[in-house]
Amino acid sequence: MSNFVQMYACCIPVKGYKRSLIYDLQRPQNSNFIPNDMYDIIVDFRNKSIEEIKRLYQYQYNEEIDSYFHFLLENNFAFVLQKNELNNFPPLENIWESPSEITNSIIYVSKKNIKYLNLLLKQLSDLRCDAVQFCFTDNITIEHIHILGKQLELLRILSVEILFNYNDLLNISDMLSVIDKYPRIRRVGIGNCPQEFSCTDKRLYCTINQIDWENGCGNISSQYFSIGMEMFFESQHHNTCLNRKICIDMNGNIKNCPFMKQSFGNIKNTTLKEAIVKQGFKDFWFICKDNIEVCKNCEFRYMCTDCRCYIKQPANIYSPPSKCTYNPYITLWKHQKHYVPIEECGYFDKSFRFVPDYEKIDMLNKTIWGDKE
Amino acid sequence: MIVIVSQENDSSTNDVMDWLYAWNKKVVRINETDTINSFSLQIDDNDLSLIFRCGNKEFKISDVDYFWFRRGGFVFDVSFLTKIEPHFYTYLKEHLSDECNTMKDFLVYLLNKKPSLGNYYQGNANKLISLYVAQKVGMEIPNTIISSAKEDLLHFYKNQKSSITKFIQDVLCFNYQGYRYYTNTSLVEKNDIKKMRGTFFPSLLQKEIHKRYELRIFYLKGKCYSMAIFSQEDKQTVIDFRNYNDQIPNRYVPYKLPHNIEDKIDKFMHKMNLDTGSIDMIVTPDLKYIFLEVNPVGQYDMVSVPCNYYLHKKIAQTISNNE
Numbered sequence: 001m002s003n004f005v006q007m008y009a010c011c012i013p014v015k016g017y018k019r020s021l022i023y024d025l026q027r028p029q030n031s032n033f034i035p036n037d038m039y040d041i042i043v044d045f046r047n048k049s050i051e052e053i054k055r056l057y058q059y060q061y062n063e064e065i066d067s068y069f070h071f072l073l074e075n076n077f078a079f080v081l082q083k084n085e086l087n088n089f090p091p092l093e094n095i096w097e098s099p100s101e102i103t104n105s106i107i108y109v110s111k112k113n114i115k116y117l118n119l120l121l122k123q124l125s126d127l128r129c130d131a132v133q134f135c136f137t138d139n140i141t142i143e144h145i146h147i148l149g150k151q152l153e154l155l156r157i158l159s160v161e162i163l164f165n166y167n168d169l170l171n172i173s174d175m176l177s178v179i180d181k182y183p184r185i186r187r188v189g190i191g192n193c194p195q196e197f198s199c200t201d202k203r204l205y206c207t208i209n210q211i212d213w214e215n216g217c218g219n220i221s222s223q224y225f226s227i228g229m230e231m232f233f234e235s236q237h238h239n240t241c242l243n244r245k246i247c248i249d250m251n252g253n254i255k256n257c258p259f260m261k262q263s264f265g266n267i268k269n270t271t272l273k274e275a276i277v278k279q280g281f282k283d284f285w286f287i288c289k290d291n292i293e294v295c296k297n298c299e300f301r302y303m304c305t306d307c308r309c310y311i312k313q314p315a316n317i318y319s320p321p322s323k324c325t326y327n328p329y330i331t332l333w334k335h336q337k338h339y340v341p342i343e344e345c346g347y348f349d350k351s352f353r354f355v356p357d358y359e360k361i362d363m364l365n366k367t368i369w370g371d372k373e
Numbered sequence: 374m375i376v377i378v379s380q381e382n383d384s385s386t387n388d389v390m391d392w393l394y395a396w397n398k399k400v401v402r403i404n405e406t407d408t409i410n411s412f413s414l415q416i417d418d419n420d421l422s423l424i425f426r427c428g429n430k431e432f433k434i435s436d437v438d439y440f441w442f443r444r445g446g447f448v449f450d451v452s453f454l455t456k457i458e459p460h461f462y463t464y465l466k467e468h469l470s471d472e473c474n475t476m477k478d479f480l481v482y483l484l485n486k487k488p489s490l491g492n493y494y495q496g497n498a499n500k501l502i503s504l505y506v507a508q509k510v511g512m513e514i515p516n517t518i519i520s521s522a523k524e525d526l527l528h529f530y531k532n533q534k535s536s537i538t539k540f541i542q543d544v545l546c547f548n549y550q551g552y553r554y555y556t557n558t559s560l561v562e563k564n565d566i567k568k569m570r571g572t573f574f575p576s577l578l579q580k581e582i583h584k585r586y587e588l589r590i591f592y593l594k595g596k597c598y599s600m601a602i603f604s605q606e607d608k609q610t611v612i613d614f615r616n617y618n619d620q621i622p623n624r625y626v627p628y629k630l631p632h633n634i635e636d637k638i639d640k641f642m643h644k645m646n647l648d649t650g651s652i653d654m655i656v657t658p659d660l661k662y663i664f665l666e667v668n669p670v671g672q673y674d675m676v677s678v679p680c681n682y683y684l685h686k687k688i689a690q691t692i693s694n695n696e
Contacts, residue, residue, distance in 0.1 A: 008603075009626040010679065026622055026679065076624070079603065082660065089601070090627050092681045099391035099686070128391055229681060 003049040004081050005069050009092045011077040012232070013039045016299025017328050017356070018365065022077055023302065025092075028227035032075060033299075038068045047086050096233040100128035101276060103244040106258055108213070110137045113252040114144075116267045118151060120248065123272045125155035127246075132157055135258075136164035137213050137250055142174050149182030160185050165192040165211050172197055172204070179203050213250070217259055218307035220324035222333070225303045235289055235302045242284040242308055246272055256284050259309045284308050287317065293354040294320040294342055298328035316352035329361045330368055338368045374436045375692055376484065377402040378493070379443040385674050385685065386443050392689030401432050405445035408452070412476055423483065439692050440484040442491030444670035447480065449473040488695040490594070490688070492647055495669050500542050503645065507664040510640040514664050516580040526566050526578055535581040536561045582663050588628060588654040591673045591684060592642055594691055597635050598684060600676045601628040601656075625679035634662050641667075651676070 007013070010025040013034065020039035024030040045053045050069055054062050072078035081089070105124055109117060124132060136144070145162065152160060162185060170190075179185055179201070188204050190197070191211030199206050234243060247255045253263035254275040264275040275281060287308065289301035293316075298304070307321040320342070325334035329345040332338060345364070346356040365371040375393060379386040381404040393400050411426035423434040451469055454462060481493045501519075508514050518529040519541060530536050539558040546555040561578060587602040603624040630638075638652060641664075651671030655663045677684035690696075 008624050010624065026624065076606075079624075084660065088629050088631075090629050092627060095681065095683070097683060097686060099388075099395040099689075101395075128394065229678065233681065 003051060004047075004083060004086065005050060005072065005078050006046070006081050006086070006089055007042060007072070007078045008076075009089065010229075012092075013042050014299055014302055015039045015043075016301075016331075017297040017361075018331050019299060021299040023227050023232060024077065025227065025229050025232055027076075030075065030077075031227055032077075034068075034071075037064075038071075041065065041068060042072075049083075092229075092233075094233060094236060096230070096237050098244065100130060100244065102127040102129045102246050102272070104131045104133075105129055105245060106133045106135065106247040108135045108137055108248055108250045108258055110250045112250065113248065113267065114138075116252065117148070120267060120272070121148075121151055121155055121157065124246075125157055127272060127276075128156055129246075130157070131159045131161075133161045133163065135211075135213065136162065139167045139169065140164045141169050142178060145175075145178050145182075145185070145188075149178065149185055152182060152184045158184060161187045161189065163189045163191070163211055166190050166194065166197070172199060172206070175204060176201060215259075217257070218310040218321060218323045220304060220307065220321050220326065222300075222326075224305050225300060226305075227303045232302045235304075237286075237288060239284055239287045239306050239308060240289070240304065241306045242287075244285065246276065256281070257309050284317075292318050292320055293348070293352065294328065295324075297356075298326070300326065300328075313348060313352055319352060320354075329356060330364050332368070338364075340364065374432055375400045375439045375441065376432055376437050377441045377443060378445055378447065378491075380404055380445040381406050383444060385672060388674075388685035389441075389443075389689045389692070392686050393693060396689070396693055398693055401430050403427055403430060403447065405448055408448050408450035410450045412449075412480075414476070414479070421483075423480070425480065434480075434483050437484065437487050439695055440487050440489040441688075441692055442489070442493045442496075444496060446493065446496070447477050449477065490649055490691060492669060495645065495647055497543070498645060498647065498650070498667055498669050500666055503667050504664070506644050507641055510637050510644060512634075512637050512641065512664040513661055515582050517577065518579075519575050519577045521572050521575045523566060523569050523571050523573070526569075526576065527563075529578055530561070530563060530566055533578075533580040536578045537581050538576065538578055541575070541577050582655045583658055585656045585658045585660070588630075588652075588656060588662075589676050590630070590638065590652040590654065591649075591671075591676045591682075592638060592647075592652060593649050593684070593687060594696055595639055597630055597638055598673075598676060598680070598682050598687075599628040599630050600680050601626050625675075627680040627682070630662075 012023045012025065013020050014023055015036060018036070020034050020036050022032050022034055024032075041053060045056070048056075050065065054065055057065065069078070073080070102124065107120060134148070148160070148162070175188060175190075176199070179188060186203060189211070190204070190206050191209055193206040193208055195208060197206045231240065234240065238244075242256050245256065247258045248267060249255055249258040252267045254265050254267060254270060254272065255263055262280070264270070264278045264281050287306075289295045289298070289304065289306060292306070295301050295304070295306070307323065308317065310322045311317075311319040312322045313319040326332075327339065327342050327345065329342065330338070330340065342354070345361050346354055349355050362371070375398055377386060377390070377400060379402055386402065390400055390402065407427035407430060409425065409427050411424075413424045415422045421434075425432055425434070451466065451473070454466055454469065457465065485493070504514050504517060516533060518525060520526055520529075537558050538561045540556050544556055546553070548554070560581065584605045587604050589600050589602060591598040603626075606623075642648070642650065645667065647667065647669050650667045650669040651673060652667045653665040655665060657663060673684050676682065
């Protein structure tokens with residue numbers, strides 16, 4: 001094996017409490033778990049030759065070191081380079097920026113506030129918002145979607161998702177023709193659908209489950225994970241749910257999240273632009289996973305969506321999401337055998353910090369994974 | 374007021390405009406599809422005024438602070454000509470387009486007096502001039518022959534051992550009966566040349582350069598933003614990385630050029646009269662840098678996104694700082 005091996009800039013190891021994960025930002029499917037020992041070698045000894053790394057470990061771990069680099073090359077996370085190329089391959093700069101004041105929005109549309117829809121669309125467009133999710137909580141007709149679709153063509157909003165529960169006025173073939181007609185409507189989700197409604201078109205999602213407008217949000221699950229450049233860098237500086245988000249609830253209140261209590265005005269008398277500059281509106285934008293208890297020890301922290309609405313300890317804004325079902329101390333999900341909640345791996349102290357019980361975690365991991373001392 | 378000349382479907386122009394809007398700049402974007410239907414120019418002893426309209430877009434030359442030529446060009450509306458007799462059509466069309474060119478050239482001349490980015494007349498830099506200029510500023514280039522004689526090509530092939538062929542200037546690309554036809558860079562076998570007639574349309578052969586990786590460099594007013602493309606590891610992309618492998622994309626990573634190469638690129642761009650453009654290079658297994666070509670209006674998204682360079686913002690900064 002040649003002397004120098006370097007990670008591709010787009011393959012970034014992230015350390016968790018018990019294991020690390022290489023995020024392959026260009027080939028997300030290729031991402032893979034690695035032991036924390038391997039993480040340390042990759043990060044601490046960047047630009048050192050394999051020979052030198054072996055020497056630094058006093059030639060005690062030659063085989064392990066060889067097998068690590070073999071793994072990195074085999075999985076195309078790294079490449080062999082010559083000594084005088086070492087300075088040619090800088091890492092990706094850890095920055096995230098956007099020219100949009102608002103990048104995403106959730107709008108609840110009810111009988112009460114539907115008359116403000118056009119106004120809202122115009123305001124979102126002026127803020128250069130990219131993506132909007134519309135939740136129609138009352139009966140919707142196909143005309144509503146036509147009006148929305150036509151309006152979008154004149155606006156800056158690039159991508160729209162529409163959610164509602166089924167009613168008798170709708171049929172699936174109409175729905176598909178609407179989606180074809182307006183390319184900016186990327187996805188339509190219909191809840192409470194009759195059993196015979198099914199659709200293979202990815203843009204139309206039908207489920208027999210009723211969409212719950214009150215509690216349906218805040219779930220943390222691997223199905224919401226996303227590995228990519230935007231997410232990876234945004235998540236290191238910002239909240240992955242609330243950053244540059246603005247929401248309207250059923251009553252027309254302007255909020256960070258439709259389920260949160262705090263309102264920054266009502267669309268009746270406040271513009272979105274005015275709401276954004278109110279004190280406190282942007283506070284949540286800057287809470288990133290590295291600030292959040294437990295999450296900061298999790299190897300999934302730069303691919304995971306956050307939730308600041310449903311949290312374990314409402315008195316602490318840095319508290320982990322209450323609906324998270326993953327325990328990073330033992331690397332198990334709730335549905336997996338031997339799972340225990342994080343509360344059994346430590347406790348929250350008076351200042352709400354999570355204090356891991358190292359002995360207990362070691363013991364659990366010995367039982368579950370057969371870890372050695 | 375910032376004037377941008379571009380094409381309707383160029384999304385990277387949108388991305389730059391987003392930043393300009395974020396900084397409250399006034400922008401007029403003229404696309405190639407916006408035909409010019411009103412042009413009013415007055416010059417007298419002490420003054421010049423020029424007003425320019427395409428549909429609902431308009432600007433006065435005196436209000437322009439910055440001119441960005443992204444791609445495309447100004448197109449005058451000569452559609453009224455179709456109403457005339459065919460016999461006159463040919464003559465008049467040529468005559469009127471010459472008249473239009475004079476107005477267009479004057480418009481560009483005035484815009485170029487403003488701080489600007491992009492060279493309106495170098496949208497498609499001549500590939501042979503580029504190669505020649507690159508060699509003059511001390512960059513290595515691939516040995517190249519263009520000839521219409523079979524013997525010349527055979528002789529060249531014999532000396533170079535392994536050769537590729539590609540278009541002299543532009544890619545040919547069209548759809549016919551449900552198939553897409555296009556030219557790309559491909560390897561030439563000795564038999565390919567042997568099968569040809571004695572003389573033919575001038576054809577280009579180039580010594581095949583073995584790649585360690587390819588470089589795509591976005592040059593912006595003296596700065597190089599470079600990316601390495603590991604196209605060598607995938608058989609599908611060894612000769613031409615545009616044979617994209619969607620399943621397992623090539624590795625695209627940020628790259629820092631050695632200073633002496635950056636200096637040569639800077640000299641090259643000055644000689645070519647370009648302040649921006651995308652340069653293709655190859656790095657050989659023994660770490661030699663070989664210049665291939667420059668595309669003054671190339672897409673930089675493909676460099677900006679994988680390298681997290683935020684080139685759209687950097688271009689917008691260049692424009693709004695009047696650099």
